[in-house]
Amino acid sequence: MTTDVSKLAPVQVARPYFPAEDIDWITKEVRAVFESGLLMQGKWVEAFENAFAEACGVRFARTVNSGLSALIGCLSFFDVREREVLVPTNTFLASANGVHWAGGRPVFVDIDPRTLLIDLDDLQRRITSKTAGLMLVHGNGLIPPNLDEIIATCRDRGLFVLEDAAHAAGSSQNGRRAGSLGDAAAFSMLATKIISAGGEGGMVTTNDEALAQRIVSLRFHGEDHTRGIQDRIGWSWRMTEIQAIAGLSQVRRLDEIVDLRMRVAARYDEAFGRLEQVRPLPLPAGDRNAYYKYPLWLAPPLERNQVKQRLDQEFRVKSGTAYWPPCHLQPAYREAFGHREGDYPNAEASLAQTIALPIHCNLTDEEIERVITAITVVCGN
Ligand SMILES: Cc1ncc(COP(=O)(O)O)c(C=O)c1O
Structure with missing residues (x-):
């Protein structure tokens, strides 16, 4: 018996994972949020951040509205203005766009054809006096097998390492988790990513308290909450409580x-x-x-x-x-x-x-x- 192909449902490339019991829980909690009137910057954003920090094994996780915002926030903390950031040429455009919007210049680096990840020899060749750091992309979720050599090269030259971990929530190498491998990491919670904050969202992870604070300021127009003043020009990058409820259900899984x-x-x-x-x-x-x-x-x-x-x-x-x-x-x-x-x-x-x-x-x-x-x-x- 031959199968009539036109009757088959297509096998889709990607799909978010929300089991029925999670949908029930999310719906119940979202309803309570609407009833409470506290739609932003409340307990759910904080709970999501804490759970995500724990999942990555870092001190701080800070929500933003997208993976791109997470990248721009970290890169502006590292102050890449007028400087170069090494980016593998095999990545989604957002990695390079983040460097551009933070005022830097992305310098592309060739890849290892076996892993499709950044090539260490080419990386070394492209370091100049203007290089500020490396955007380490865990493409397709794979952490570079030569991670230690890459990090050592950057440390020797005084370069920051920013993980673009948009593909790699939950990836790890010998127990060391994506999000904890460099100076900071940026995650995307877009609908197709490993975990989704209800369709859109981003996260920064770091052990650096000053960096975490900077993200909190940048995502709220540059305001310093502790002093109630605006001490830099920021953005509007907040995640809502509703997104955070969805994100929390995902990080638990x-x-x-x-x-x-x-x-x-x-x-x-x-x-x-x-x-x-x-x-x-x-x-x-x-x-x-x-x-x-x-x-x-x-x-x-x-x-x-x-x-x-x-x-x-x-x-x-x-x-x-x-x-x-x-x-x-x-x-x-x-x-x-x-x-x-x-x-x-x-x-x-x-x-x-x-x-x-x-x-x-x-x-x-x-x-x-x-x-x-x-x-x-x-x-x-
Ligand atoms: C490698 C990579 N970096 C950054 C991003 C940006 O994430 P977002 O679309 O949430 O801004 C994406 C996905 O879109 C990505 O695949």
Whole structure:
């Protein structure tokens, strides 16, 4: 019996995880918030911040309205004005945009084709007297296996390390958790991220009290609450109590969410490890990866767009990229900095051949099997 593909529901790339009991709890507490009239800066924001700090193993977590705001807040604390910040060219544009809006210049760095993360040799080559720090992006949820060397390089040169942990809530390396690995970290709680604060949101984590204080000031127009004055020009970046209730329900489930995502990844790894034509990301022993995405490298002559099209048309399996194009080839940065094709050869060659497969907590066994069959048929022969 053959399956009529047009009758199958598509396998979606991403989906937030809100079990029914959490939806009930959120609804009840949101109702109470509306009844109380205390919609902002109340007990739920504080509870979410405390739970998130504990989950990352840091002293402070501070909510903001987005991952981009979290990045800008940290970068303005590090004062990157007129200075350079190293950013892997394989990241979502927000990483570089954060440097721009904090007054600095993003300097892109090539990647290691195996991990799709920043390449240490290229990083070292691009450090100049103007370099202020590094934006360490845990792309797809993977913490760089050479983390210690990267951090040591930055420490030796007096550079700050800001983790862009938008993909990596719940990831860890030998027990050391994303969000606690550098001087500060920025998380996104957008709907598709590992945990979501009801659709939008961001978080800064740090052990530096002055930095945490700065975020509190910047998110409220630059006001210093303790003195009741405005001592800098700030922004309007608050998270509402309603978002914080949703975020708190999610952070309580962070370990379970990562377990569920790793379970899907393990099934894919096992199946795709048998195919010569594709290569998944490595999962170093002792790592937990939140797998924001599940990237799969396709050996030539497989062609990315053709594979994506066949997965969708023949199996109703949706897929994305992780990422394409790399930042330096995005029209905005290409124009502003005069980048050209060939400037970052490893990123261009590896990302052109990489797709991102569906990964989220709600994937059914049938859907996981359908993805595996689809890749085996489309790429395997
Ligand atoms: C790596 C990375 N950094 C930063 C962000 C920005 O987060 P937000 O959309 O919440 O501003 C995102 C996602 O959008 C991201 O993927």
